[in-house]
Amino acid sequence: MSSDYEFSDDDGDYYDDGDMMDTQEDEDDDEMMGSYDDFKITPKGKHKSYEVEYESLSQDAVEQLMSADVEHICGIFGVDRDAALLLLRSMSWNKERLIEKYMDNATSVLCAAGIQVPEPTPETSRPHSTTARRSTRSTNKFLGLSSASKPKSPTPPAATSPKSFVCPICFDDSPDLTTRALVCEHQFCTGCWATYICSKIRDEGEHAIRCMAEGCHIIAPDTFVRTVLSSEDGDPEENALALSRFHELVVRHFVASNASLKYCPYPGCTNTVSCPSASSKSSLILMVPTVSCGARGIGGQSVSASQVLEKGGGLGIQAKEHKFCFGCPIDGDHRPLICTVARMWIKKCRDDSETANWIKSNTKECTNCLSTIEKNGGCNHMTCKKCKHEFCWVCMGPWSEHGTQWYSCNRYDEKAGIDARDAQSRSRASLERYLHYYNRWANHEQSAKLSIDLYAKTEKKMEDMQVTSALTWIEVQFMKKAVEEVDKCRMTLKWTYAMAYYLAKGNEKDLFEDNQRDLEKAVEDLSELLESPIEPETIPQLRQKVTDKTVYVQNRNEIVLEDTANGFLEGRWKWNAVVEGFDEPERLEY
């Protein structure tokens, strides 16, 4: 392996600031700025083997996709948009199944979707309520409707005010009370409708809002919800919030029903990512579909990537890119390790790490029967409860050798004691092995958490540099780039430890760990450079060093990611544990 400096010398020629900014922008273009109108992904140049093709969609773009489906159904069945939307929602947006079922029996599909009142069947209401509850169902409007006829759109949501009406919910009977009803003609006052719909949307997160009448399965269509929430009943602010939440819920339902779409899991973000290549389970053992919705920041103030670049900011948590895995619920980037194994690791860590740590620091094993023993008091003369073996807690040798020297041990080098300790350490090997990987994994995780501080410190340094030297703003960007790179590589390193824990012994694993070691060393070197104090006279040298090192680290990271990704495509990796989708390990050996 060539040394760091040879490598960076080779690269130094073509690498300058101009290039650096360009590449960055190109990447951003590639990854984030897809054309929103187009659902199908058009290949944009060659992707690296560890990257997946995906596209970020805004809520509006997803609504357009929904609209396309809705229009399609409108066209085929000759129903209005509200009905088509309810039909699709009731079938989880599976158009093929909807068309098939609808052609088979339109009435039952319309009833199941809550669009049409079913013909009354011999009383089959719930047994709990048969005796005394009176039926509130009014005369059936669609009685005898033939299956071929077009379902009528719901009663125009215009509010009516019949004479002497008492709302069965709020018991209001004032003469100027206005009422509304769905196709089922269950009349309620407009105020109750508004409160009810708000409560369903905001408290229960429900997008299928049933009629308020007991046992009525008619679902309020979009137009109805919109009319109610934009009328003057209830708090206008609450209503507006509920309406936007309602749109979001419908979009979320659409996204959740579509295997090639996933909602951005970052709080407050409403973007969606489309990644058809990772939509099947079998594809997930070949690649890690890390995607980004393109937005940055947390909470309501999400900003698009281009805005961040314009502002020139882009450091710290406020500008954290919304990166997530398309294939599993782990947040962030778990490249290079595939989802199944990453999940196995996370589960193991959650279940075992604290226990393992505790066992390691508080217990020893009986040298005779290997039972795990916790010493919670008393002297060093141990008698195993199980096999009655007597030994010394300090040197682990048999107690018989201690003779009359009760309660003290100065025989650490005695042969028997050494043997006993050897045996002890062998039995601890698997625990130690796990902790070795876990501690390194956790270490990188911790470092990544601390990166927020590092970001802040670096920003300060960048300012200092502009003051103490003649460097311009654009010329100190190398620091920011370096910090970002370190952060990125720590994520990679973190997951390489989880991967190494599960990789079966062999040449492949050795090569993998070589790559891992090179990357780790480079990252630590770069971190050190970033922490070093700034002297005005050495800034040019520091800048050169950091820039070189950043490029080197970037390359090492590429190598690890690319090699691992290729390994998955070639089926090169073998595991030492049973992993879904892979062959069983030949023998379980570490």
Add this chain to the structure above:
Amino acid sequence: MDARLRRVTREIADCKNDKTSSIKIETIDESPFHLKGSFPGPEGTPYQGGNFEIDIVIPESYPFQPVKMKFITKVYHPNVSSASGAICLDILKDAWSPVLTLKSTLISLQSLLCSPEPNDPQDAEVAKHYMTSKASFEETATYWTHIYAGGPGSKDAKQLNSGDDVAIAGLEHTHVDRFVELGFPKAKVVDALRRLNYRGNNIRNIPDDRVIEELLK
């Protein structure tokens, strides 16, 4: 006036005015949103003759969210927890509709007593008892009605002292005594036999060894 308060006040008044109905709703303290309901056990069931009290809590968003109800009176019923009085009934959860009232919900609870649904149980042990031996279940339910809900009780139940823990658990004295004679404390035997559902035809499936094993746990 607050719509929730108006509705609840009206509901309580309606219930008071309705002299024909056996359903009662009364306030516990000054709050109109924490109430106590009661109804007689339905005729022709083991609950006949008892008076069942219900704790009613009216949530902030009533009537758009369901009212919270649980039995204050202990009831031996597959859909009611024998320990906490919690109720498993669809209209108290997702089948709730704003047109339902406190009174109609109490009526539904009353009819739940007529028609237990052991396949959707709240109390699995009671449900098992119901499934294995309906006659024995009814005996226990009658006994519970007698001691907790002030019901008349069956002939058998009258002969027993109130607070007989063997009968409360729905077990037979002969079975319990057999294991007590082996030297196990009575409470433990009752507990173990109840867990194993040592009733009716099920006894054939439980060898004595299994019972001993459970007792030694």
